[in-house]
Amino acid sequence: MHLSVSHPLRPRRRSLNTARVAASFGLDVAPADRLTIAEDLPVHAGPGRITLFTGPSGSGKSTLLRAAADRLESDAAAGGPPVVRADALTLPDRPLADALPIGFDAACALLSKCGLAEPRLLLRTPAELSDGQRFRFRLALAVCLAQGGKEPGAVVCDEFAAVLDRTLAAAVAHNVRRLCAATGVGFLLATTHDDLADDLAPHHAVRCRSAGPPLSDATPAEEEQNPLAGRRSLGPLFAPDDLDGRISFAGDLRLTVASRGDWPAFADWHYRAHTVGVVRFGVMLWHVRPPGVIGKSDESPSTAEPVGIALFCSPPLSLRGRNQYFGTGSRWTSAGLKAMNAQLVTLSRVVLHPTYRGCSLAAPFVAAACDACPFPWIESLTQLGQTHPFLERSGFVKLPVEPAPSRSSKPNDLRQHSALYGAGGRGKKKATLSAVSHAKSRHAAPAYLIRDNRSAPAVLETNRLTRRRQELEGCDE
Structure with missing residues (x-):
């Protein structure tokens, strides 16, 4: 079978709060908007086979498991082998x-x-068992029922052996393999x-991943390479003396360009x-598993997984917050535009995989990314700036920017709203946001934040190299 799985972004149950979230972040624009889990993924499942979905929580493995089980149940309804969840x-x-x-x-x-070989357990009802014991009984009952048809069926089990200690989990996994072969x-x-x-x-x-589509071993294999190979390293996210009180895997987080x-x-x-627009600089956050974890080494391709990204893009032509902060106007000369592009970038995209959110990593990641960014000034225009202080914790200053007075009788006028994001202008042909961008942001009131990045290590190093080059050019003359 081949699976194509996606989720609609619109909530199944609407409320005032879901409407507020969806409108603020542009998640409720079109019924066709979906989050794709897999597209045309080959999966081989059925009687006599063990099909294993692995991956971190939230990576889509349970969704793919259910989709595969639904396919088998459709076959069972047409007279095929039974499927037991x-x-x-x-x-x-x-x-x-x-x-x-x-x-x-x-x-x-x-x-x-x-x-469940302990005789005393045979005297207990399932309600008297621990969670781990009930899991094992469910597995036994499911295997028993899967054999009840004209031909052997299939057992579906999510979070397999999750509640067992690892030694017992290995024993159960080994016996599942034997049961598959025997029955x-x-x-x-x-x-x-x-x-x-x-086992x-x-x-x-x-194998489902934190970032990127799932990998099936039914797909023709390509030669695996270390995902960190060829990338410029920016070092660890945290210094060794900055790990106290942080989450246990903080020392395993690495940064690259x-x-x-x-x-x-x-x-x-x-x-x-x-x-995304023109990217001037970018930083990736990786979780690199240390030696000894799941039998892998640091050189193994599967031990380094991308979990976050920050992209710095060319700034829009004019923003009210920027004009207010620097005391500039909305009209630019060619020299002024050249100077702005040389000294200013917009932090346009910051994403952490959901598994890593809530671990106090967003602010340190953004701060480290800005420190590595070789531009003296960094701005951001984001709706999250109104609800989450991670940018302010990473060195940004939030400006209380009042929107321009509307000259249109229509709410959320395209041209007026486009001015919030630096689109517009005074020419005959005024630029505006695309229809899709306007639809997603029409109810948003983004915050403007600015960071003075002139003391960042990357900027200081860039300045040092510039002075050295100028000195050498002076010597040549």
């Missing part, structure tokens, strides 16, 4: 010794293979844990336009 089973109110609809000896053997029952499993693959030995695996080509992997996580 372990998570949806209603547990019987009987002791485990009587709970499986098969003979006692066969039930004991199946319960043992699912990690012909198939397994569709999803887990965040990479340590079960060796499961899946026939087919799909990014480019416009890195943006598509993060575009779906940005609340507004998925396109």
Whole structure:
């Protein structure tokens, strides 16, 4: 089967609060707006096969698991093998010794293979078990029911072995492989844990990622390369003496230079336009797994995963906040435009993967990205600036900018609203936002923030190199 899965951005249930969020961030514009999880992804699943979906939380593995299970259930409705969703089973109110609809000896053997070999547990009902024990019983019951048709079916299990300690999880995974071979029952499993693959030995695996489309081993393999190869390193996000009190993996976060080509992997996580303008500088945040984690080394391609990006773009022609801060007007000479482009950039895109949000990483990441940016002044115009102080915590100053008085009787007039984002002008042909950008931002009131970046290490180094070059040119003369 090939899976194409996406989610509509519009909420299933509307309320005043969902309308406020959607309008502020342009998430409720067109019914066709969707978040794509996978497109034409090959997945091999069914009886006699173990199909494993892995990846971090929120990467789409559970969505793909459900989509694959829906396909198999459609086949089952047409007379195909049964599909049993372990998570949806209603547990019987009987002791485990009587709970499986098969003979006692066969039930004991199946319960043992699912990690319930302790005789005292056979006297307990599922309600008396721990979460880990109930998971193992659900697995046994699902395998039993999957064998109840004319031919073996398939068991679907999300968060496989998530509530088990890792030794027990490995034992259960090993026995699932044996059950598949012995009974012909198939397994569709999803887990965040990479340590079960060796014992499961899946026939087919799909690896979901924090950024970028999922990878299927049914796709013709390309030679894997270290994703950090060829990238200019900017060092760790945190210095070794700045790790106290931070999240445990803070020391594993690394920074590299990014480019416009890195943006598509993060575009779906940005609340507004998925396109980006002229990129003058960019920084990528990586989570690099240390040696010894899931049996990998730092040189392994799968141990470094991109989790954040910051892009600095060419500034718009004129912004009210900028004019107010620098005391400039909206008209520019060619010399003035050249000077502005040489000294000012706009922090146009900042995205952290949802898994890494709420970990107090946004402000340090933006501050580090600005420190590496070789421009003396950095501005930002963002709706998030009204609700989240991470830019101010990273060295920006927020300006209380009043909108220009409207000259139109129409609310959210395209031309008037375009002026907020630096579009417009006084010529005969005035530039405006695109229809899509206007639709997404028509209810927004973005905040203007500015950072004096003249003391940043990258700017100081650029100035030093400029002075040195000028000195050498003077010597040549």
